[in-house]
Amino acid sequence: MDRSRLDALASRFIENGPTEKEVVLQELRDLGMSPIEAIYVASKVLGLSLPEAKTALYESASWRDRHEGWQDVQSSLGDKPV
Numbered sequence: 001m002d003r004s005r006l007d008a009l010a011s012r013f014i015e016n017g018p019t020e021k022e023v024v025l026q027e028l029r030d031l032g033m034s035p036i037e038a039i040y041v042a043s044k045v046l047g048l049s050l051p052e053a054k055t056a057l058y059e060s061a062s063w064r065d066r067h068e069g070w071q072d073v074q075s076s077l078g079d080k081p082v
Contacts, residue, residue: 006037010044021046026062035066 009031013024024045028038035057043053057063 001037001040006041007044010041013041013045019045021056022060022062025057025060029062
């Protein structure tokens, strides 16, 4: 994850782009951001903590099609010994 690039993107959103939650999350999806990158940028743009940004991403309509995969990963984490 290139934080410098993501910080620059967040700055552009703040200066020029949308700051409504769903619009920001859709823009990040359209830009091909990974969920982790989108959470990072959304937290900066929307003034959310990382857990809040993760929840916003998970609840957003623009990322809804990814829910099943995320749930599978989360479920499998409990199956593996640490």
